[in-house]
Amino acid sequence: MKRLFEQVKKTKHLLVLKLCYGMGLRVSEMVKLKVGDIDSHDLYIPLPESVLGLLRQYYRIYKPKGFLFEGACGGAFSKSSVQAVFRNAMKAASIRKKAGVHDLRHSYATPLLESGADIRFIQELLGHNSIKPPKFTHRAGIK
Template sequence: MKTYLNEISQFLYRLGNIPADELKAEHLRKYLVFCFEKLKLSENTLHSRINALSNKKHKAMLFTAYSAGLRVSEIVRLKLTDIDSERMLIFIENAKGKKDRYVNLSPVLLDILRVYFKQYSPRPKVYLFESEQTGDAYPIRTVQQIFSNAKRDAGILKDVGIHSLRHSFATHLLDKGTDIRYIKDLLGHFDIRTTERYLHVSKHQLVNIASPLDDLFKSKQIDW
């Protein structure tokens, strides 16, 4: 926290009279070029400065992956028109096996996407997450690297990829008692046996599942 606060303060100092809420991507690029060419900062220090500036688009990608249990190929193909805020649904078009499906749009994710869309410049026109350079959908490899960078910065040493967010989505739904048939549809699996592979992970969490009796007692709906 101390490191990030220091890096942000350095950035704000260089901004001068530019209001922070009026920042554009060009301001960030110029600042990072200045740090590299003029200040000649080391690679590690540059990484700290970049991370401290919090790339909201990258965060939004990772939140989207986990909140809806999406494959990385589905994340990069999401279009603005696929986000249905009225019905609180996300449309996944032509997914694996050429299968369309709907998944729930988390209210928290919707807020995150609205903040990202409001603050990011240039705003996406077709795809939810567009490349600044080309305006096309993000390459899958780039999103995988974004996850790897976030994992490294969080100090997570386990050898997992972005697909682990999809696994976690399914496992956590199982832990909450969600019927595996519903999880199958949310993940877009054709065969229930594909979904059942998540069960062996969930069984490790059985010790943490509270009895419904405990919940009733804690909520004071019954007494002893």
């Protein structure tokens, strides 16, 4: 993760990826965050201390008004932009493993599980209804 994050030069892009990783957020949750959703004193989802300074720096630079991460043309930063930031960082870090932004969410949960956190607690943090993996079905014409 360190090598990946070292490749991201823009504060905005680095914060987006670090929040996905450090809070286990889905990309769709990330792009819908509003400035009013962030409260460093009363947190419902733990905000890593290491990200708080970056968040404050980002806020001073970009001064977002509505969405925490705004797109170039206004409105919310797009999911495809977040995915492109991740792909570019992977490429720059010479990481050839097939992965996507959603894998940052899994990377958030893994250390919790390995450190002995209750699986039901992790399930609740991630907003999952079940701890069972999803079932995949075969569709006609797809091999």
